[in-house]
Amino acid sequence: MSLDLKTLITSHVPTDISDLATKCPSENWTSVVILAVDEIQRLPPDKDRYHAILLRNIHDASTGLPITLVLAGLGDTQSVIRSMGLTHGLSPYSLGCFSVEERHELTEKWCDHFHINIGLCRSQVDALMAKADGWLRHVHWAQQALAEALLVKT
Secondary structure (H helix, E strand, C coil): CCCCHHHHHHHCCCCCHHHHHHHCCHHHCCCCEEEEECCHHHCCCCCCCHHHHHHHHHHCCCCCCCEEEEECCCCCHHHHHHHCCCCCCCCCCCCCECCHHHHHHHHHHHHHHCCCCCHHHHHHHHHHHHCCCCEHHHHHHHHHHHHHHHHHHC
């Protein structure tokens, strides 16, 4: 028997992770589920709040469900995670920002990949990318804005 989340959620919304484990024991799961939470630094750093208890139960695998927890955020993410009692098994990875050289290389390869000849517009493209301060998501948005502007011109 496999797990059918759609049927589960329409017939019975689990009240917590233990309820989910009761209704859908781990032997019914056919694969691991990755629960990714972004902007975790925005959650209150309180280990007694419901969200902290829920995340801790998942993190500790106390229900035996095949759920892997991935937490992402900026700033004081690690201290917020620790204050919620999520302390063991942490493997922090910092993506950081692109360096100026990496931004230039990314711009070159991105333009090459999409057959874009920026020619005399190089300084404008570099200025656009510089506004992203090297943050990966902001660079993505800058590339998206550039692509949209190029589509309008063609």
